[in-house]
Amino acid sequence: MSTTQRPKLISIDAFAKTVEDARIRTTSGGIITLICVAIVLFLIRSEYLEYTTIITRPELVVDKDINKQLDIHLDISFPNLPCDMISLDLLDETGDVQLDILQSGFQKFRLIHDSNGQVTNEILDTDSQTLNNDISLYELAKGLKDGEQGECGSCYGALPQDKHQFCCNSCAAVRLAYAEKRWGFYDGSNIAQCESEGYVKRINARISTGEGCRVKGTSQINRISGTLDFAAGASFTSGGQHVHDLSLYDKHPDKFNFDHTINNLAFGSVVPEVKSTHSLDGHKTELGKKAHLFSYYLKVVATRYEYLFTKKATIDTNQFSVITHDRPLKGGKDEDHEHTFHARGGVPGVFFHFDISPLKIINREEYAKTWSGFVLGVISSIAGVLMVGTLVDRSVYAAEKVIRTKKDL
Known part of the structure; x- marks a missing residue:
């Protein structure tokens, strides 16, 4: 290298060297050095803990599985x-209505109060289930063909029977016929089919003993906004x-x-382990009001959990937020908010x-820091502490020098 190039390189040297003989070591400098070393070790440890910490980082994307059916656990x-007296129906935005979906994945359990006040669960017998709307009225109340012999039960005026077009040979057929006419069925009293099948006796016994009901199960619904409703009657x-049918x-009234x-x-x-996927668990309502409507407005968001280690499988689930609301069917002023008026009906x-x-x-699991971020954090911690330590040492040394000068005077 030529001599003309060396001065140019020397002029841009950022690491100027000090002469060894010009260095002065002090006690305060040693104390500051120990403090700096302790701080550096602490910061390096913190950087390492952050580097090895696993965090869950959320990411929002468009749901491409919108056409898949959605499991509902209830x-x-x-x-x-x-x-x-309970029916469970599903109405979605397409206009489709699924009546009595209790028969597609859900079961009813009778809540029976014993003499000690304890409540026991007993599965409901199949003949007590609500009307099966998968069977049409015309199939259930099929009439007799011309010349065909057989029994033709009365439909009590709900369907034409002058030529045996329809025959109500079961209690369920009469109930469907009444439903078609929008007639109140009540408890089926004085209807021979219901009396002979024991429907009237059974339902009145359960009413008199004050039974309750528990609905439990899993079913699948389309990923379309809609309403899932529990209401009284068929x-x-x-x-x-x-x-x-609210007749019964x-x-x-009591x-x-x-x-x-x-x-x-x-x-x-x-x-x-994720509470947000079932935020209504344990929610209890006890108002004791007969003509009352309870509404829950749910915002359901598809959620995926991707884990850092392959030992845990990816989980696809859903979480939801909820707004609760209830109102009396008679409408009028709200009891708690004098300026709020409820709609009437329902x-x-x-x-x-x-x-x-x-x-x-x-929700994707990942380390809080990358390897390059960890190395950069360590280097920054060391450089920062040494820089601050150098400034403090110089300040302390200058102060000591001033104090010694005053003493010598």
């Missing part, structure tokens, strides 16, 4: 309403309207209400209005 108790559609519910306890409500796979029951979000949250 466990709800009604302590003041017999199972025979449900049916007539004239494009979704209605319920209204017959006893009995029945929709007080309830939500034991579990979850969409998709249940993740026990059906007593518990309604879950769910809205399916088109977005998905991906």
Whole structure:
């Protein structure tokens, strides 16, 4: 290298060297050095702990699985309403109505109060289930063909029978026929089919003993916003309207209400360690009001949990936020808020209005810092502490020098 190039390189040297003989070591400098070393070790340890810490980082993406069906896990108790009087229906935004989906994945359990006040669960016998709307009225009340011999039970004026077009040979057929006419069925008293099948005796016995009901199970629904409703009496559609037969519910003014306890409500796979996937668990309502409507507005968001280690499988589930609301069917001024007026009308029951979000949250496990971030953090910690230590040492040395000078005077 030529001599003309060396001065240029020397002029840009950022690491100027000090002469060894010009260095002065002091006691205060040694103390500051020990303090700096301790601080550096502490900062390095903190950087390492942060580097090895596993965090969950959320990411919001468009849900591409919107066409897949959604699992719903439901466990709800009604302590003041017999199972025979509860129907569970699903109405979605497409206009489709699924009546009595209790028969597609859910079971009813009778809540029986014994003499000691304890409540026992007993599965409801299959002949006590609500109307099966998968069977049409015309199949259930099929009439006799011309010349065909057989029994043709009375439909009590609900269907034409002058030529045996329809025959109500079962209690369920009469109930469907009454539903088609929008007639109140009550408890089926004085209807021969219901009396002979023991329906009247059974349902009145359960009403008199004050039985409750627990609905529990898992089913699949489409990923479309809609309403899941528990209401009193048999449900049916007539004239494009979704209605319920409330005759028996209204017959006893001093009995029945929709007080309830939500034991579990979850969409998709249940993740026990994540409370947000089932935020209504344990929710209890006890108002004791007969003509009352309870509404839950759910915002359901698809959620995926991706774990750092392959030992844990990826979990696809859903979490939801909820807004609760209840109102009396008679409407009028709210008891707690004098400036709030409720609408009048409706059906007593518990309604879950769910809205399916088109977005998905991906909770991905990862280390809090990358390897390069860890190295950079360590170097920055060392350099920063040494720089501050140098400034403090110079300040202390200058102060000591001033003090010694004054003493010498």
